[in-house]
Amino acid sequence: MKAIFDPVQTQHDPQNFLVMGTKRSSPEQPERVTRLRAGAEAAGCTFEAPGDAGLGPIAAIHTPEYVAFLQTIHTRWQDLPGAAPEVIPNIHARARNDSYPTSPVGQAGYHQGDTACPIGAQTWSSAYASAQTAISGADAVADGARAVYSLSRPPGHHAYADMASGFCFLNNSAIAAERLRSKGLRPAILDVDVHHGNGTQDIFYARNDVLTVSIHADPTGFYPFFWGHASERGVGAGLGYNLNLALPMGSGDAAFLEALGAAQTRIADFGADVLVVALGLDAHESDPFKAMAVTADGFEQIGAALARPGLPVLFVQEGGYLSDDLGPNLTRVLGGYQGATSR
Amino acid sequence: MKAIFDPVQTQHDPQNFLVMGTKRSSPEQPERVTRLRAGAEAAGCTFEAPGDAGLGPIAAIHTPEYVAFLQTIHTRWQDLPGAAPEVIPNIHARARNDSYPTSPVGQAGYHQGDTACPIGAQTWSSAYASAQTAISGADAVADGARAVYSLSRPPGHHAYADMASGFCFLNNSAIAAERLRSKGLRPAILDVDVHHGNGTQDIFYARNDVLTVSIHADPTGFYPFFWGHASERGVGAGLGYNLNLALPMGSGDAAFLEALGAAQTRIADFGADVLVVALGLDAHESDPFKAMAVTADGFEQIGAALARPGLPVLFVQEGGYLSDDLGPNLTRVLGGYQGATSR
Numbered sequence: 001m002k003a004i005f006d007p008v009q010t011q012h013d014p015q016n017f018l019v020m021g022t023k024r025s026s027p028e029q030p031e032r033v034t035r036l037r038a039g040a041e042a043a044g045c046t047f048e049a050p051g052d053a054g055l056g057p058i059a060a061i062h063t064p065e066y067v068a069f070l071q072t073i074h075t076r077w078q079d080l081p082g083a084a085p086e087v088i089p090n091i092h093a094r095a096r097n098d099s100y101p102t103s104p105v106g107q108a109g110y111h112q113g114d115t116a117c118p119i120g121a122q123t124w125s126s127a128y129a130s131a132q133t134a135i136s137g138a139d140a141v142a143d144g145a146r147a148v149y150s151l152s153r154p155p156g157h158h159a160y161a162d163m164a165s166g167f168c169f170l171n172n173s174a175i176a177a178e179r180l181r182s183k184g185l186r187p188a189i190l191d192v193d194v195h196h197g198n199g200t201q202d203i204f205y206a207r208n209d210v211l212t213v214s215i216h217a218d219p220t221g222f223y224p225f226f227w228g229h230a231s232e233r234g235v236g237a238g239l240g241y242n243l244n245l246a247l248p249m250g251s252g253d254a255a256f257l258e259a260l261g262a263a264q265t266r267i268a269d270f271g272a273d274v275l276v277v278a279l280g281l282d283a284h285e286s287d288p289f290k291a292m293a294v295t296a297d298g299f300e301q302i303g304a305a306l307a308r309p310g311l312p313v314l315f316v317q318e319g320g321y322l323s324d325d326l327g328p329n330l331t332r333v334l335g336g337y338q339g340a341t342s343r
Numbered sequence: 344m345k346a347i348f349d350p351v352q353t354q355h356d357p358q359n360f361l362v363m364g365t366k367r368s369s370p371e372q373p374e375r376v377t378r379l380r381a382g383a384e385a386a387g388c389t390f391e392a393p394g395d396a397g398l399g400p401i402a403a404i405h406t407p408e409y410v411a412f413l414q415t416i417h418t419r420w421q422d423l424p425g426a427a428p429e430v431i432p433n434i435h436a437r438a439r440n441d442s443y444p445t446s447p448v449g450q451a452g453y454h455q456g457d458t459a460c461p462i463g464a465q466t467w468s469s470a471y472a473s474a475q476t477a478i479s480g481a482d483a484v485a486d487g488a489r490a491v492y493s494l495s496r497p498p499g500h501h502a503y504a505d506m507a508s509g510f511c512f513l514n515n516s517a518i519a520a521e522r523l524r525s526k527g528l529r530p531a532i533l534d535v536d537v538h539h540g541n542g543t544q545d546i547f548y549a550r551n552d553v554l555t556v557s558i559h560a561d562p563t564g565f566y567p568f569f570w571g572h573a574s575e576r577g578v579g580a581g582l583g584y585n586l587n588l589a590l591p592m593g594s595g596d597a598a599f600l601e602a603l604g605a606a607q608t609r610i611a612d613f614g615a616d617v618l619v620v621a622l623g624l625d626a627h628e629s630d631p632f633k634a635m636a637v638t639a640d641g642f643e644q645i646g647a648a649l650a651r652p653g654l655p656v657l658f659v660q661e662g663g664y665l666s667d668d669l670g671p672n673l674t675r676v677l678g679g680y681q682g683a684t685s686r
Contacts, residue, residue: 018361020420020448021427021461077363084364091457091568092435094506094545098569099562105363106568109457114434118364163437202437219442225434225449226441 001334002140003045004133005037005151012126012154014167015086018115026118027288027321028167033153036317039327040149043334047151050129050136053179057135058128060182061175061203065100066162069111070124070169076104077119086118096162113158113165123154127169130154134172137314138179141274146341147313149334150176155318157197157278158224166195166224173278173316174203177210180274180314188213188272190263192256192302193280193318194291196228196244200278206238211270213243213263215256217283217291222249241270249291253298256283260305268309275311281320281329288321299329303336313337344677345483346388347476348380348494355469355497357510358429361458369461370631370664371510376496379660382670383492386677390494393472393479396522400478401471403525404518404546408443409505412454413467413512419447420462429461439505456501456508466497470512473497477515480657481522484617489684490656492677493519498661500540500621501567509538509567516621516659517546520553523617523657531556531615533606535645536623536661537634539571539587543621549581554613556586556606558599560626560634565592584613592634596641599626603648611652618654624663624672631664642672646679656680 010033014026037047059067077087089108101107112119130152137150150172157173158166177187188211189204191197196216204210219228234242243266245259267275283292284299294302306313315334320326353376357369380390402410420430432451444450455462473495480493499516501509520530532547534540534557547553562571577585586609588602610618626635627642637645649656658677663669 018431018433018458020423020425020433021429021431022425023366080363082363082365086364088361088364090361090363090459091508091566093569094456094503095438099572099575101563101568103564103568109568113437114452115361116433160437165434220444221446223434225444225446225452226436229442232442 001045001147001149001338002145003040003047003149003151004050004136005047006050006129006133008129009033009126009133009153011122013120013122014118017088017118028154029322031322032326033151035327036151036330039330040151040334042331043338045149045334050132052132053135057175057179058131058170060178061161061171063162066111069107070127073104073107074119074121074123080104086120088115088118111163113163116166117164117168123169127154130156131170131172131175134176134316135179137316138176141312141314142180142183142185145312147337149315150317152317157191157193157200157318159199160202165199168199171199171203173276174200176314176316177276181209185274186272187274187276188267188270189276189278190267191215191278192283193278194283194287194289195223195280195319197278198224198227201227201232201242204238205234205242206236208237208241211241211267211272213266215245215247215259215263217249218246222291247292250293252293253295253301256294256298257301257305260302264309272311275313277306277313277315278318279315279333280318281326284325284329286323286325288323296325296329296332300332300336303333304340307337307340344388344490344492344681345488346383346390346492346494347393347479348390349393349472349476351472352376352469352476352496354465356463356465357461360431360461371497372665374665375669376494378670379494379673382673383494383677385670385674386681388492388677393475395475396478400518400522401474401513403521404504404514406505409454412450413470416447416450417462417464417466423447429463431458431461454506456506459509460507460511466512470497473499474513474515474518477519477659478522480659481519484655484657485523485526485528488655490680492658493660495660500534500536500543500661502542503545508542511542514542514546516619517543519657519659520619524552528617529615530617530619531610531613532619532621533610534558534621535626536621537626537630537632538566538623538662540621541567541570544570544575544585547581548577548585549579551580551584554584554610554615556609558588558590558602558606560592561589565634590635593636595636596638596644599637599641600644600648603645607652615654618656620649620656620658621661622658622676623661624669627668627672629666629668631666639668639672639675643675643679646676647683650680650683
């Protein structure tokens with residue numbers, strides 16, 4: 001399987017963020033890339049560097065205000081007396097149409113939805129490269145590849161059109177889906193990260209040309225709290241084009257695979273001709289988030305199930321954090337997929 | 344002049360909050376009360392304790408979800424593993440109609456708009472007493488007092504119907520104005536705090552029965568960033584019933600008094616028969632926020648100007664932080680007012 005990655009993606013190195021009133025170190029570390037790359041190679045992937053499709057495909061999803069913010073905020077923040085090394089917000093807009101602030105502090109609160117997306121000097125360049133990795137994967141699929149793995153990092157599915165959150169800055173899966181759509185395809189996004197894909201949901205919430213489905217831990221007591229409930233079904237033309245399958249905390253293989261079946265039925269009913277898998281690996285039982293208990297065997301079954309409808313698949317890496325199982329779990333997903341397609 | 348205060352208001356003792364990525368100590372310290380009380384007494388005020396009008400007048404402004412949050416969150420937060428002693432939010436809703444979270448972390452993000460309103464064990468009882476201090480002041484004015492000083496602390500003007508922010512939890516000035524309105528009066532709120540009265544503005548934004556006017560430092564580069572611009576004039580039935588008079592950073596007496604004249608013209612055109620002054624003292628040149636340069640003489644002139652229309656006035660304390668001038672500046676405002684009424 002073709003795989004795509006750019007070493008620039010490792011330069012972003014988030015340090016602290018505030019959780020429950022306490023500063024902690026970020027689990028979204030560059031080391032993740034080393035583990036994931038090894039896991040993909042163990043499944044037979046051959047990596048190549050992405051091309052540079054420019055800002056166009058990114059700006060097809062993200063607002064120009066937000067792109068300008070990501071490009072310039074770290075430098076402007078450093079000019080503030082007493083500012084910390086990383087940009088972390090401390091005051092937030094109530095509504096998106098509140099007056100748009102010009103100050104760095106105000107803009108941070110407008111464009112960063114939580115404290116888990118600190119912005120450092122290298123964040124923009126890594127996020128841009130991560131998005132290009134997804135775009136190149138989409139282009140390869142559009143050109144006929146049956147499956148591609150885009151090792152996008154930093155991840156993307158919590159990023160909104162105009163807002164970073166939860167370790168995410170540019171929504172790689174959404175950018176890839178829109179790239180596929182712009183080439184005449186009809187994409188569905190299936191998010192299997194343990195956290196709800198709230199940014200992706202929001203980006204396509206009023207649209208009926210990209211289906212969004214997310215399987216995740218019940219957000220009642222889990223990030224992102226405000227989004228991921230079954231009642232969130234889309235709005236306007238998009239009503240009925242978003243499906244949330246929230247599972248109880250601690251759910252294992254059986255519950256996950258049952259939800260996956262429901263997701264694939266919806267994707268078939270949408271008439272998708274290409275699938276973007278927002279591939280988080282943090283539903284695993286040993287992931288530091290400890291929200292679900294999917295096993296390594298479960299991941300292999302997920303991979304196999306994704307192959308069955310016969311759609312071309314673009315795997316875009318989302319979450320999954322440091323444990324000895326991170327790389328091997330990726331091997332199992334991709335191996336399960338390839339095993340099912342070769343049968 | 345009658346003055347009102349309850350010692351319970353000093354129990355709230357906020358510690359840290361996050362500013363520009365760094366934890367700092369809160370300037371909204373209980374010591375403020377000692378200075379303000381001395382300043383009011385030096386102007387001839389006699390303090391008495393507020394009555395207890397119950398939750399009704401508070402719930403006339405604040406949502407039941409929010410009241411329940413303030414009453415219970417500190418206890419529920421302490422049950423979270425690893426939670427800091429004070430409730431500080433780390434993830435925020437994008438819109439008020441996002442799914443309402445049940446988790447303490449999610450609710451903190453829904454009901455706390457920034458990191459400057461940490462909630463401790465005594466926050467609810469102090470905020471409740473602070474509101475009762477404002478309500479008793481309103482009742483005294485409704486009963487015929489020409490002027491009353493309510494030493495409300497914690498302050499209130501950054502508190503929304505459903506959200507704390509900027510050291511504020513219950514919007515004392517809004518609660519007092521609504522109390523006056525419920526007794527058949529037609530109140531205007533004039534906010535002279537150096538920060539825009541964003542909570543007060545929002546509470547009455549769609550209403551035409553309470554006029555809101557705020558004089559403050561230009562929010563382009565100053566808290567609360569998202570609100571306080573001249574273009575924010577109200578909405579629906581409230582269009583034209585909100586006036587923001589933003590002054591350049593560093594403005595002094597002349598600019599402030601000119602804005603005050605414009606504010607008073609608008610209040611007269613509204614036909615107000617009672618005035619609630621949201622009395623921040625942080626526009627002073629020695630205030631730690633250093634946003635404006637109003638002098639002690641300026642404060643005396645502000646007090647005198649407030650007396651001129653002959654309306655009954657309820658002064659509700661808002662901001663103003665620790666400096667040797669905090670108490671004396673209150674003396675000058677109240678003294679200026681009383682001097683003008685006795686002439």
